[in-house]
Structure formats: C-alpha cells, structure tokens
Amino acid sequence: MTSPLPVRLPAGPDDTPRLRLAYGADYNPEQWPREVWEEDIRLMREAGVNLVSVGIFSWARLQPTAGTWDFTWLDEVMDLLHEGGIGVDLATATASPPPWLTTAHPEILPVTASGETLWPGARQHWRPTSPVFRTYALRLVREIAGRYAGHPALVAWHISNELGCHNVYDHSDDAARAFRDWLRLRYTTLDALNHAWGTAFWSQHYSDWQQILPPRLAASHPNPTQQLDFKRFSSDALKEYLRAERDVLREIAPDTPVTTNFMVMGGIKGMNYADWAHEVDFVSNDHYVRPGPQARDELSFCANLTSGIAGHRPWFLMEHSTSAVNWQPVNVPKRPGDLARDSLLHVAHGADAVCFFQWRQSAAGAEKYHSAMVPHAGADSEVFRAVTDLGRTLEALAPVTGATREPARVAVLFDWESWWASEQDSHPTSLLDYHQEALDWYSALLALGIRADVVTTRCDLDPYDLLIAPVLHVIPETLAKDLNGYVESGGHLVTTYFSGVVDENDHIWLGGHPGALRELLGIRIEEFGPLPADDGVELDDSTTGTVWTDRITVTGPEVEILARYRTGAYTDRPAVTRRTAGRGSASYVSTRLGAEGLTALLPRLLAAAGVDSELPPAARGRVELAVRRGDDSRYLFLVNRTDEPVPVPGLTGELVIGPKRDDSGGGVLVLPPRSVAVLRQPAD
Known part of the structure; x- marks a missing residue:
C-alpha cells in the first residue's frame, strides 16, 4: 500500500533519512540580487521547505547568446540549497526561448488558425513540431543534464513547464508536415482517412497526402473529424516533445526521476494527460482555484482526477497559490484558513508534495501581483506565518508519505x-x-x-x-x-x-x-x-x-x-x-x-x-472525506467545506492533525471553519 514518490529528499533536521512530504515552491533567484539568496535559504528552513524547482524560465540567463554559456550563478544556487538541506527539482529551462533564438529563427514561432504569428514578449512562443527549436532546446537539456547529473542537491528533473499552456495548437507549416506524418501512422492509406473523415461530404476527398492541412481558418465549419484528429495530434506532438527531453535526461542521468507539471484544472483541455502519465516517472500537477460557488469542489475534483491519472499512486502538487493570482478578471485573496485547507485537500487526494508558485513574490514582470510564500510585505506577514504553520502541519503528516488513495465504491x-x-x-x-x-x-x-x-x-x-x-x-x-x-x-x-x-x-x-x-x-x-x-x-x-x-x-x-x-x-x-x-x-x-x-x-x-455515506449524518455535505492507506494504517482526511464549525461524531482513530476532541461533549471531533483533520486507524 505504500508507494512513495521516487524523489529522495535531503535528510531532516536531525540528518536522519526518512520519508516525509515534500514542501516548497518555484524558486527564481535570478530575479534577485545575490545578497537575498542567503536570506531565502534561512527563511526556507524556517518555513520547513525541503524542495524547490529551479531554472524554469532561465534559458536566456544560462545561454546569453547562441555560442556562450553562464552556469556560475546556478552552480552557486545549487550549492547553497544543498548546504541548506533543500533538494532541487531542476528544470530544463526550455519553456521560453530567449530573444536571440527567436531573432535568428523566427520560424520557430507558433501560428494561429487564422495565420497570425505569436510573437515573443510573453512565454511559450515555440512550435511543438519545430525541428529548429528542438535542436536548440535539446542542446540546452544536454548541457544542463551533463553539468548537474551528479550534484547532491538534485532530486528530480522538471521538463519544460506547463507544456501546451499557450502553444498547444500550432497551425504552421511545421505542424502541417507533422500532422500529415501523424495521420499516415494512424490511417496508413488515404482511403482509410477519407472514410474516417467522411470526405464524401462537401467535396473534401483527398487524393494526395500533401493536400491535407491543419484545420485553419475556413469559410465555414471545418471537417469535424479533422478537428478531432488535430486535437489528438496536438496532444501527441507535445507528448513526443516531452519524450525527447526525457530521453536525453535518462541517457545522462538514468537514476534521477523525471516529471513535468500537468495542468489538470477547469478550462485546460488541450492535453490528454491520461495518455501522458506513463511517460514520466511520477505525475505532477498545477492547480489554481477559480472563483465561484463550486471553487473548492473543483479543486477536489481535479486533485481526485490527478490521482486517477496517476493510478492512485502518490503524485506531486508542483504549483498552486498562497493567496491571489494575477490572471483572473478580479484577483481575490484567500481567506484565513484557505491556504492550509487548499493544500491539505490535495494531500488528501494523494499528493506527497505541496509546492507553490512561487517562493518570493516578484518585484517586476507579468506575475508581480501573483502571491508567493514570501510576499511583497516580507516574512513579517500573515501569508508567511500561514506558510510556516503549513510547514509544521506537513511535518506532522510525514507518516502519510507514500500512502495510496483507498478506492471508493x-x-x-x-x-x-x-x-x-x-x-x-x-x-x-x-x-x-x-x-x-x-x-x-x-x-x-x-x-x-x-x-x-x-x-x-x-x-x-x-x-x-x-x-x-x-x-x-x-x-x-x-x-x-x-x-x-x-x-x-x-x-x-x-x-x-x-x-x-x-x-x-x-x-x-x-x-x-x-x-x-x-x-x-x-x-x-x-x-x-x-x-x-x-x-x-x-x-x-x-x-x-x-x-x-x-x-x-x-x-x-x-x-x-x-x-x-x-x-x-x-x-x-x-x-x-x-x-x-x-x-x-x-x-x-x-x-x-x-x-x-x-x-x-x-x-x-x-x-x-447499495452505496451510502461513510460519514455521520451531521457531517454529510459539510465535510469531505478522503482516505489514504499505508502498509499498516488508514488515514481519514476530514475537510470542512463550510465557514462554520462542524461536529463529526462517531469516527474513531488517533488524531494526527486537527483540533483536540471536545471532552465536554463526549469526545466529539469538531472541525473549525475551513479546517482539516486527519485520523489514523489500523489497516484491515
């Protein structure tokens, strides 16, 4: 029943190797002057951070020009993190190509269905099927892997970042060629393709593979099976790119596990993650709460689905937010208790790692208003105190590490x-x-x-x-x-x-x-x-x-x-x-x-x-129950879905985290608003 992530975290404060939940964030030291780095390490230790993702958007810093490299700053960061007892999930830095590359090779830029080029200035401005981009990107992967494969801080490889978030559908000539190759593998013959696409309708019969294009802007509705196949192809093209980076990493550092961050959340549908899961050593996911009456239900649903994609084995929450994000029409901060409840709800559904975007809130750039573990206000803030409290809670939950989700009926x-x-x-x-x-x-x-x-x-x-x-x-x-x-x-x-x-x-x-x-x-x-x-x-x-x-x-x-x-x-x-x-x-x-x-x-x-609730009647609808099972214990996660205290009578078990039982009321467990308790029971 115990199936921990294949990530070897640094030893704990007592230097004794043991299983524990991972805790941390994306760390972007290149955004800050050198004198901030030691403070970062000190605050990470104070908060209980034991893992950070580094280098995600660092390509331009690591390779300033086509023929030059600069790893000195990253060498120092890796050494500092190792000295601080913090493991590194090291990114391949390929998520966003640097200006020198797009200037020299504008042919790597994605093209929309209407023929518009997506220009540099944001991120993910590359074609998944571009052979030119792949040549430069894999060269970078090889350089990073060769340099850091044996570094003692390295615990995992982080491929790219949120693959397909902004470039899943590319309609360029590169994509057209790759789409035709994909279709040949799927259908073998044009007759089979014509049948599948129903090309007898609207005089769409193809007599040569070169006639086939992605579903670009058309006079009316494009062929529906062509559209569906293009969605399949686009997901597969990103998956194939994922494999290309992964294979380089496994060649150079076969003992270091490889992952990439999925985006299992509402509104992100271009990537078939159920089809991608077997390509990585462990599943990782990013999730951000979207406002609305079902906001936390959607969080639970997506965490649950991530567990299903992972085969109910533990997985890695690579990103979520400590408070407000920056990309919604109105970015509302989280209420007291939400930071912990959101995090622990992911753990309830199988996450063995809780990480945020990002460690220190940016002072400049497009995400400077996105919350972080250390906000603009600094360590003397409610957010950082909540972050530190969560670190202590996750330390108390160390026995849950590796426990799989117990199947429901x-x-x-x-x-x-x-x-x-x-x-x-x-x-x-x-x-x-x-x-x-x-x-x-x-x-x-x-x-x-x-x-x-x-x-x-x-x-x-x-x-x-x-x-x-x-x-x-x-x-x-x-x-x-x-x-x-x-x-x-x-x-x-x-x-x-x-x-x-x-x-x-x-x-x-x-x-x-x-x-x-x-x-x-x-x-x-x-x-x-x-x-x-x-x-x-x-x-x-x-x-x-x-x-x-x-x-x-x-x-x-x-x-x-x-x-x-x-x-x-x-x-x-x-x-x-x-x-x-x-x-x-x-x-x-x-x-x-x-x-x-x-x-x-x-x-x-x-x-x-013949299915009924496992919760006492007083808690049904007000408390969510999720169960993880280890070798000798069951862990019942009880999540208060409401803004009111909720009694949960009748459930037995040792209290791992949560409020003390109310002895005056017969030992009933009462969950405070927006809180989580975990009970440990012997396994059957």
Missing part, C-alpha cells in the same frame, strides 16, 4: 476525447459544458457525503459499484462492450444526454440515439431537444432541467421511469430512466439538472447500487 468517469468532441462546432447546442457537467455530479456526491473517485477510461472500472459517465459522447465499440460487461457483471452505470452518440471517428452510431448504449439503456431517441440559454423544463420529481432535453421512447424490458418531463415540448415523456440488466443496471439522465438537481436525484441511483 463510486467513480465519475472523465474522458478527454468526449470533452474535445462534444464541444465542437455545428452541434445541437453550443451551451454544453463537458467539464461542468462532470463537476456537477461530483459536487452532488460531495453534498451527500459520498466518497468518490474520478477516473479515466484507461482505469479498471470493474471495482466500482456505481459508475457515473456524464456526456460520454465518444464511445468506440470496445468501450461499448466494456460498459455492457460492467453492467452484466453487477455494476450500475449512470450516463447522460449526448452520450454514446459517435464512435472514435466522430461518426454517428446509426439507428437512433444513444447509439452505442441504446440497447443497454433500453431507450431510443429520434431527436435531440436542446434548450435556449434562458429556457428550462420542470420534471415531476420537482427538479429543473436546462441546456438539453431528449425525446425518449422506451424500447427495452425492465426499464423504470424515474422522472418525467412536466413541462416543455416533451411533457409526460421520460426524462430519467433505469434499466435492470444482468446483475446490474443502466440509467440515463436526459437533461442538465445542475448540482442541486443531481443531489435530489442521486439517492435513488445510489440506493440501487
């Missing part, structure tokens, strides 16, 4: 290809939001106190009693068979509108919707009924639907109608159905109910699977 299925395809143009509605639909189901589970996993189609689905697959739009034949087998063998599947509609080529499953799941669900839909933005329909279970409705006809045996439409074009027709099949069941929800409506519906779906 319920899972929400998340699929990148369905996300990509369901939101393309020329569809029944542009209002569909795949990520939001998945998040709403997760929020409803949290509201009911149900512990759930977030998994991908690459995971083993059979262990789950209830599998929720919202907007599972793309279903290849093999996945359809797997879902049928899951239900026949006793699993309970729940899916929604616009699911099972197309295959992997974005071709409609004919014969009525939801084609791939039609027989399993025992329903048939002849026509979709999307709703205008300001419209809604009432169901006879007192919930309200938006965005979508379906004209459902029940076709199969053993179909129970759980709710009907009470208003709208499909009044009295089924809105929510459930069919018993084999030893399980398959349910269908034909409208967007939102988190509140799903909270009302879910108890009936959970009951069919």
Whole structure:
C-alpha cells in the first residue's frame, strides 16, 4: 500500500533519512540580487521547505547568446540549497526561448488558425513540431543534464513547464508536415482517412497526402473529424516533445526521476494527460482555484482526477497559490484558513508534495501581483506565518508519505476525447459544458457525503459499484462492450444526454440515439431537444432541467421511469430512466439538472447500487472525506467545506492533525471553519 514518490529528499533536521512530504515552491533567484539568496535559504528552513524547482524560465540567463554559456550563478544556487538541506527539482529551462533564438529563427514561432504569428514578449512562443527549436532546446537539456547529473542537491528533473499552456495548437507549416506524418501512422492509406473523415461530404476527398492541412481558418465549419484528429495530434506532438527531453535526461542521468507539471484544472483541455502519465516517472500537477460557488469542489475534483491519472499512486502538487493570482478578471485573496485547507485537500487526494508558485513574490514582470510564500510585505506577514504553520502541519503528516488513495465504491468517469468532441462546432447546442457537467455530479456526491473517485477510461472500472459517465459522447465499440460487461457483471452505470452518440471517428452510431448504449439503456431517441440559454423544463420529481432535453421512447424490458418531463415540448415523456440488466443496471439522465438537481436525484441511483455515506449524518455535505492507506494504517482526511464549525461524531482513530476532541461533549471531533483533520486507524 505504500508507494512513495521516487524523489529522495535531503535528510531532516536531525540528518536522519526518512520519508516525509515534500514542501516548497518555484524558486527564481535570478530575479534577485545575490545578497537575498542567503536570506531565502534561512527563511526556507524556517518555513520547513525541503524542495524547490529551479531554472524554469532561465534559458536566456544560462545561454546569453547562441555560442556562450553562464552556469556560475546556478552552480552557486545549487550549492547553497544543498548546504541548506533543500533538494532541487531542476528544470530544463526550455519553456521560453530567449530573444536571440527567436531573432535568428523566427520560424520557430507558433501560428494561429487564422495565420497570425505569436510573437515573443510573453512565454511559450515555440512550435511543438519545430525541428529548429528542438535542436536548440535539446542542446540546452544536454548541457544542463551533463553539468548537474551528479550534484547532491538534485532530486528530480522538471521538463519544460506547463507544456501546451499557450502553444498547444500550432497551425504552421511545421505542424502541417507533422500532422500529415501523424495521420499516415494512424490511417496508413488515404482511403482509410477519407472514410474516417467522411470526405464524401462537401467535396473534401483527398487524393494526395500533401493536400491535407491543419484545420485553419475556413469559410465555414471545418471537417469535424479533422478537428478531432488535430486535437489528438496536438496532444501527441507535445507528448513526443516531452519524450525527447526525457530521453536525453535518462541517457545522462538514468537514476534521477523525471516529471513535468500537468495542468489538470477547469478550462485546460488541450492535453490528454491520461495518455501522458506513463511517460514520466511520477505525475505532477498545477492547480489554481477559480472563483465561484463550486471553487473548492473543483479543486477536489481535479486533485481526485490527478490521482486517477496517476493510478492512485502518490503524485506531486508542483504549483498552486498562497493567496491571489494575477490572471483572473478580479484577483481575490484567500481567506484565513484557505491556504492550509487548499493544500491539505490535495494531500488528501494523494499528493506527497505541496509546492507553490512561487517562493518570493516578484518585484517586476507579468506575475508581480501573483502571491508567493514570501510576499511583497516580507516574512513579517500573515501569508508567511500561514506558510510556516503549513510547514509544521506537513511535518506532522510525514507518516502519510507514500500512502495510496483507498478506492471508493463510486467513480465519475472523465474522458478527454468526449470533452474535445462534444464541444465542437455545428452541434445541437453550443451551451454544453463537458467539464461542468462532470463537476456537477461530483459536487452532488460531495453534498451527500459520498466518497468518490474520478477516473479515466484507461482505469479498471470493474471495482466500482456505481459508475457515473456524464456526456460520454465518444464511445468506440470496445468501450461499448466494456460498459455492457460492467453492467452484466453487477455494476450500475449512470450516463447522460449526448452520450454514446459517435464512435472514435466522430461518426454517428446509426439507428437512433444513444447509439452505442441504446440497447443497454433500453431507450431510443429520434431527436435531440436542446434548450435556449434562458429556457428550462420542470420534471415531476420537482427538479429543473436546462441546456438539453431528449425525446425518449422506451424500447427495452425492465426499464423504470424515474422522472418525467412536466413541462416543455416533451411533457409526460421520460426524462430519467433505469434499466435492470444482468446483475446490474443502466440509467440515463436526459437533461442538465445542475448540482442541486443531481443531489435530489442521486439517492435513488445510489440506493440501487447499495452505496451510502461513510460519514455521520451531521457531517454529510459539510465535510469531505478522503482516505489514504499505508502498509499498516488508514488515514481519514476530514475537510470542512463550510465557514462554520462542524461536529463529526462517531469516527474513531488517533488524531494526527486537527483540533483536540471536545471532552465536554463526549469526545466529539469538531472541525473549525475551513479546517482539516486527519485520523489514523489500523489497516484491515
């Protein structure tokens, strides 16, 4: 059950090697004069920092011109950190090319779908498929790896930074050539490509590979399968670049683990991280809270999904914020308690490292208003005191290190290809939001106190009693068979509108919707009924639907109608159905109910699977439960989702962190607002 990150942190204060959680930040000493560096090391030790990421945006400093190198400053920084007992996750520094490179080789700059060049002045201004960029970048990687492979401060390699954050879709001639090569590998023949892309429509038949381009600005809607394949290709192109850097690092320093920071968070969908995870030695993720009523639910959802991507093994939180960010329309600071709760919620879902962007808040540049561990106000500040308190908390949580996430009985299925395809143009509605639909189901589970996993189609689905697959739009034949087998063998599947509609080529499953799941669900839909933005329909279970409705006809045996439409074009027709099949069941929800409506519906779906909350009734909806399991202990993370104290009676275990039990109230654990407690129980 114990599976620690392959990162060997420096020994603790007593110089005894031991497992402990990593704690730190991106460290950018090149932004500061030399005299600040010793103070940084002193404050890091005070805060409990034991790991920093260095060199992420340092290319121009390390290689001032094409023919010169300057490692003297980095040599000194590495030595200082080692002397301070702080490990280094050393970046390859390739995230942003320096001005001399883009001046000499403007052909490395990305091009948009409309033909505009993305010029230098920000970051990530490079083409993932540029052979020129790759030559210079890999030369830099080789220089860094060769110099620091044996340095005692080095604990991990950090490839680039947030690959694809700003350059995932490049439509340049380099991309066009690479796209054609990718398509040849996928389809082998033009006949196969023409079939997959449905080029009989709109006279798009290709007779030569050179005729194929990325989906650039067109007179109307570009070919939908071309768009979907370009999304697949773009993710694969970045993955291939990741491999190129990784292979150099493994050649030179095979014993040092390699990672790169994913961005599993709302709004970032260009990279299929489920497909990338096996390319690194351990999964890392960046996450930033987005304001709104589901802000912390989204944090939990993304941390949970990161764990699913990592195979429920521990992972690395490489970036989040101590307080406000700088890139939202209004950048609101975090409230007291949020810094710790946000951090520990990631640990609850499997993070063995808690790191921030960045260590010291910048005095200049585009991110000078982004919070940091040491703010502009300095160490005499509420933020730094909270940072230091968190360091002590993470030290107390050292026994959790390496514990894997204990599987839940319920899972929400998340699929990148369905996300990509369901939101393309020329569809029944542009209002569909795949990520939001998945998040709403997760929020409803949290509201009911149900512990759930977030998994991908690459995971083993059979262990789950209830599998929720919202907007599972793309279903290849093999996945359809797997879902049928899951239900026949006793699993309970729940899916929604616009699911099972197309295959992997974005071709409609004919014969009525939801084609791939039609027989399993025992329903048939002849026509979709999307709703205008300001419209809604009432169901006879007192919930309200938006965005979508379906004209459902029940076709199969053993179909129970759980709710009907009470208003709208499909009044009295089924809105929510459930069919018993084999030893399980398959349910269908034909409208967007939102988190509140799903909270009302879910108890009936959970009951069919025999699932109930593990929390006492008084804590359900107010406390989130996550469980990590080590070799001999279970760790129950109890996270107060509210701004009020919440009693959690009836749970036993040794208190690892959190408030003391209220002896006057019978030893009940009471969670203060926005707080986290961890109980340790013996493993079964």
